[in-house]
Amino acid sequence: MEQLLQQIASGLASGAIYACVALALVMIFTATDHLNFAQGEMAMFSTYLCWQFMQSGLGFWTALAATVALSFLIGVLIERFILRPLAGASVLSSVVVFIGLLAIFHSLAGGIWSHTIKQFPSPFPSTTLGAGIIGGHQIGMVAVTLVMLGLLFSFFRFTSLGLAMRAAAQNPVSARLVGVRVDWMLALGWGLAAAIGAVAGAMVAPVVYLEPNMMTSVLLYGFAGALVGGISSPGGAVFGGFLVGVIENLVAYFGNLTEKLFGVYVIGNGEKLTVALIIVITILTLKPAGLFGRVITKRV
Amino acid sequence: MAALLEVEGLKAYYGASEALHGIGFTLAQGGITTILGANGAGKTTCLRALAGMVRRLGSIRFDGRAIERLATEDIARLGVAHVPEGRGTFTGLTVDENLRVAAHTRRDAAAVRDDLERVFAYFPRLKERVAQQAGTLSGGEQQMLAIGRALMLRPRLMLLDEPSFGLAPLVVQEIFRIMRRINEEAGVSVLLVEQNAALALDLASEAYVLETGTVVLHGRAADVKKDEGIRKSYLGY
Numbered sequence: 001m002e003q004l005l006q007q008i009a010s011g012l013a014s015g016a017i018y019a020c021v022a023l024a025l026v027m028i029f030t031a032t033d034h035l036n037f038a039q040g041e042m043a044m045f046s047t048y049l050c051w052q053f054m055q056s057g058l059g060f061w062t063a064l065a066a067t068v069a070l071s072f073l074i075g076v077l078i079e080r081f082i083l084r085p086l087a088g089a090s091v092l093s094s095v096v097v098f099i100g101l102l103a104i105f106h107s108l109a110g111g112i113w114s115h116t117i118k119q120f121p122s123p124f125p126s127t128t129l130g131a132g133i134i135g136g137h138q139i140g141m142v143a144v145t146l147v148m149l150g151l152l153f154s155f156f157r158f159t160s161l162g163l164a165m166r167a168a169a170q171n172p173v174s175a176r177l178v179g180v181r182v183d184w185m186l187a188l189g190w191g192l193a194a195a196i197g198a199v200a201g202a203m204v205a206p207v208v209y210l211e212p213n214m215m216t217s218v219l220l221y222g223f224a225g226a227l228v229g230g231i232s233s234p235g236g237a238v239f240g241g242f243l244v245g246v247i248e249n250l251v252a253y254f255g256n257l258t259e260k261l262f263g264v265y266v267i268g269n270g271e272k273l274t275v276a277l278i279i280v281i282t283i284l285t286l287k288p289a290g291l292f293g294r295v296i297t298k299r300v
Numbered sequence: 301m302a303a304l305l306e307v308e309g310l311k312a313y314y315g316a317s318e319a320l321h322g323i324g325f326t327l328a329q330g331g332i333t334t335i336l337g338a339n340g341a342g343k344t345t346c347l348r349a350l351a352g353m354v355r356r357l358g359s360i361r362f363d364g365r366a367i368e369r370l371a372t373e374d375i376a377r378l379g380v381a382h383v384p385e386g387r388g389t390f391t392g393l394t395v396d397e398n399l400r401v402a403a404h405t406r407r408d409a410a411a412v413r414d415d416l417e418r419v420f421a422y423f424p425r426l427k428e429r430v431a432q433q434a435g436t437l438s439g440g441e442q443q444m445l446a447i448g449r450a451l452m453l454r455p456r457l458m459l460l461d462e463p464s465f466g467l468a469p470l471v472v473q474e475i476f477r478i479m480r481r482i483n484e485e486a487g488v489s490v491l492l493v494e495q496n497a498a499l500a501l502d503l504a505s506e507a508y509v510l511e512t513g514t515v516v517l518h519g520r521a522a523d524v525k526k527d528e529g530i531r532k533s534y535l536g537y
Contacts, residue, residue, distance in 0.1 A: 160404040167390050167401045174388035176372040177351065177381075178402035178449060 005133050007253040008246055013138035014207075014221075015245020016145035020200035021215075021222025022229065022237035023149070024193040029231055031169040031189045032083075034094045038101035040219030042078075043197030044212060045105045046071040048113050050202045051120060051210055060123040064202050068195045075194025079187040109212045120205035141203045148199055149238060152192070156234075165189060217273055221248070224276045227283050230293020240291065244279060248272045304329040304457055304489050305350075310358035310368075312342070312349040319345045321513040322358065327457070327506075332483050332490040334500040334521065336534055337510035343493040344385055346510065347459045350491075351375055351382035363456065377405070381450035385461040387442045391435030395426055398434045398445055402452035412452075418486075419448040422478050440471035447475070451482065457489045458482075464496050472496070476503055497534035501525045509534075 021039060028036045036042075046067055053063035078101070086093055124140035156162035168175040168185035175182050201215065208214045221244050229240025255267035267275075283290060305327035312320040320342045327333050335343045349356040352372040360368040367375055376382070390398050399419060403412045420427035423444040429437060434445060443463055450458055460479070464472040476499060482488050494500035501507060507524040509517035517524065524530055 160400065160406075163393075163397055163401050164404040166393065166397075167404075170390050170392050171388060173353070174384070174390060175401070176353075177376055177384060177388065178453060179373045179376040179405060180401065181373050 002133065004253060007249040009134035010138060011246035011249035012242060013134070013141045013245070014204075014249070015225075015242035016142045017200050017204045017218060017241075018221040018225045018245050019238040019241025020145055020148070020196050020203075021218055022225035022241040023152070023234055024196045024200070025222060025226045026231060026234050026237040027189050027193045027196075029226075030234070031165075031186055032094075034091070034098070035223075035231075036101075036193070037095070037098040037219075038105060039193065039197055040215035040222070041102045041105035041109075042071070042075070042194055043201035043218075044215040045109050046074075046194065046198035047120070047201030047205045047210060047214070048109050050198070051113075051118065051205075054121070060121060064199070067198050067202065071194040071198035072191040075191040076187045078194075079190035083186075083190075084183070106212050115212055118210040120202075120210045122206035137206055144199065144203055148196065152196070161188075220273065221245070221276050224280045227280050227290055230290025233290065233292040236290055236292030244276060247279065248275055251275045302329050303327065304363060305491070306359075306361040307350070308359040310346070310349055310356060310360065312345045313355045313357075314345075319354075319513055320349060320356075323510070323513070323515050325508050325515060325518065327489060327491060330483070330487055330489055331506060332480075332492060332504045333506040333508065334492040334494060334504035335508050335510055336494070336497050336500065336524075336530070338533070340512075341510040342513040343510055344461055345513075347382060347461050347491065347493055350459060351380065353382075376453060379454065379456040380459065381453045381455035381457070382459040383446045383450045383461060383463065385465065387439075387446040389434045389437070389442045389445060391433070393434055394431055395434050395437070395445060396430045399426075399449055399452050402449045415452055415454065419451050422451070422482060423448055440467050440475070443467060443471075443475055444478075447479070447482075451486070451488075455488055457491065460490060460492045460494075462493060462495060464494060464499065472499065479503065497530070501535075 021043065024039050025035060028034065049070055050063050050067040053066050054060065058066065082097060082101070083094070086097060122137040122140070124136040126136050128135045129139065156166060164175070164180045165185045165188060167178070168180050168182045169189070172182045204218060205214065222241060225241030225244045226237040227240070228243055229236030229238065231237070251267055252269045252272060255271070259265050259268065303326045307326070308324045309322045310320055310324065311318055311322050323346065335346060337343050345354060348354045350360060352370055352375045356368060358368060359366065362378060362380060365378070367378065367380070390401065393401070399416060400412070403415065406412055425441055426444055426448055429441065434442065437445060447463070463475055463479070467475070479490065480503060483490050492500055492504060501521045501524060504521040507519060507521045508515050509524065509530065517527065517530070525535070
């Protein structure tokens with residue numbers, strides 16, 4: 001029982017990270033209908049920036065704040081200078097650019113900081129709660145994520161800029177007609193997505209360690225989370241992220257349990273990623289719009 | 301009366317094909333002008349060209365200022381509110397948000413609230429549905445919302461594209477009555493494109509008739525209504 005709770009707690013903790021990545025993906029998707037495959041690598045690059053800031057003597061939170069600001073700027077610049085010229089181009093061109101960005105950030109990080117694995121400090125105390133059920137860093141991860149999600153929700157729900165961004169994502173033509181600078185809203189969306197990724201990266205780095213491949217599987221899980229919740233629904237994506245986090249840990253838990261009881265290895269830690277991919281395929285087959293997504297019908 | 305909008309040699313393009321072949325017209329301050337014409341004559345294109353939604357050439361002066369090179373959002377910010385064909389509702393936003401988004405750059409919360417109240421005074425039905433998702437509104441209510449949203453821009457000129465489209469005659473009459481009030485009380489000039497020529501000529505004081513991208517007739521609405529050719533082609537009697 002204690003082990004089960006432990007697995008759920010750690011599932012929620014990693015789920016928090018998947019939720020962030022899923023949200024970043026959904027933000028860009030709802031505005032542009034494109035999936036940013038480079039989202040994970042951008043987050044990884046941001047995490048290196050954070051590490052660099054800490055190396056130069058900044059404390060964790062100051063370094064993170066600087067990283068978030070810088071990542072926001074990088075996101076805006078990528079939209080303005082790389083994606084803007086592609087407006088109206090075919091989906092395939094955008095996909096190629098996203099994959100190009102992925103490769104660029106990957107090699108850039110490897111080139112600047114080398115491919116060797118680095119330790120990344122956690123800002124949270126290492127004490128555990130509830131007799132070892134959940135660790136300090138795990139609680140911190142969830143808390144930071146929830147605070148960030150709350151801030152984002154308030155921004156979109158209660159500010160006029162947030163409203164303008166939602167309007168621009170929903171109906172760019174009408175948004176222009178009421179004076180919304182749609183192009184800038186897209187750039188802002190990219191900035192926000194990059195900033196969310198930066199937080200996710202800095203939160204997960206103490207667990208997975210800092211190296212250029214650190215976000216590869218996280219991105220896949222985030223993608224799974226976004227699809228489970230519905231790629232068009234930010235709230236759904238966050239829920240999906242947490243759900244995927246818990247499911248992957250439960251899979252490992254029940255796999256171990258069956259092995260102990262029956263002595264047969266069916267499924268375990270090694271198949272976590274497989275399970276994530278099975279989730280993606282199942283959802284896409286059974287309910288393409290996701291659990292909370294809207295079914296979009298087009299008149300032809 | 302000083303001219304609010306002066307258009308000269310306006311051409312508009314969809315890709316390489318020219319849809320407007322250099323039209324010119326003038327709108328007086330405070331008036332209601334209608335553009336009549338058959339399907340494909342270029343009425344909608346004309347409004348879209350004024351709002352900067354299609355590639356265009358020629359001269360457009362709004363209140364003495366050249367706007368033919370401005371982007372759609374900047375034209376809207378100057379006070380030219382385009383109410384598009386099909387209404388362009390933000391279906392996933394609430395009625396309140398649909399209206400407020402048009403005031404998103406304004407910091408004067410009290411004045412925005414006043415403007416909202418003004419919209420609700422014209423369209424009490426929107427007030428009843430203020431927290432509802434705009435996609436759940438009826439067609440008539442969505443048309444009211446589109447006009448209300450345009451009003452939130454505090455426009456000096458409203459470009460109305462087919463407000464009667466797909467609506468029951470009673471609803472259309474209601475909307476046209478309110479448009480007259482908006483024109484008279486708020487001093488908003490109106491450029492109206494409408495299939496229902498009889499209704500449009502009743503509301504408007506001036507009329508232009510477009511045929512295949514050129515102006516073929518211009519005059520006071522009352523005179524245009526009596527024109528035999530117009531009566532036969534557009535009024536059907």
